[in-house]
Amino acid sequence: MVTTLLLQTALDDALKALTVFDADQLEAIEQRIASLQKQQLAFSVEERNLLSAKKDLLGTVVERGLCNLWSLRRLNNRNVSDLWAH
Numbered sequence: 001m002v003t004t005l006l007l008q009t010a011l012d013d014a015l016k017a018l019t020v021f022d023a024d025q026l027e028a029i030e031q032r033i034a035s036l037q038k039q040q041l042a043f044s045v046e047e048r049n050l051l052s053a054k055k056d057l058l059g060t061v062v063e064r065g066l067c068n069l070w071s072l073r074r075l076n077n078r079n080v081s082d083l084w085a086h
Contacts, residue, residue, distance in 0.1 A: 004047040006036060011054040018061055 010032050017025035043051065 003036060003039065003041055004043060004051065007033070007051055008054060010036075011051070011058055014058055015061060018058075018065065 010029050014026060014029045017029065
């Protein structure tokens with residue numbers, strides 16, 4: 001139960017850190033999850049479903065974030081300086 005709460009909190013914290021691009025916080029969360037991975041974890045079906053849903057949401061946010069970053073990179077790489085020169 002405690003482990004489930006720790007993982008839920010870590011996934012929630014990761015989503016929050018992504019919204020403000022807090023790389024240090026994301027690294028700390030990664031370390032927290034890595035330390036939990038070393039333990040023998042057992043979850044109930046309900047806990048597993050909840051954690052899976054949070055992990056899926058995090059994956060979706062990351063994928064959309066990557067798409068947005070690629071779009072920003074393409075926009076930044078366009079030679080549009082002429083547009084602002086006038």
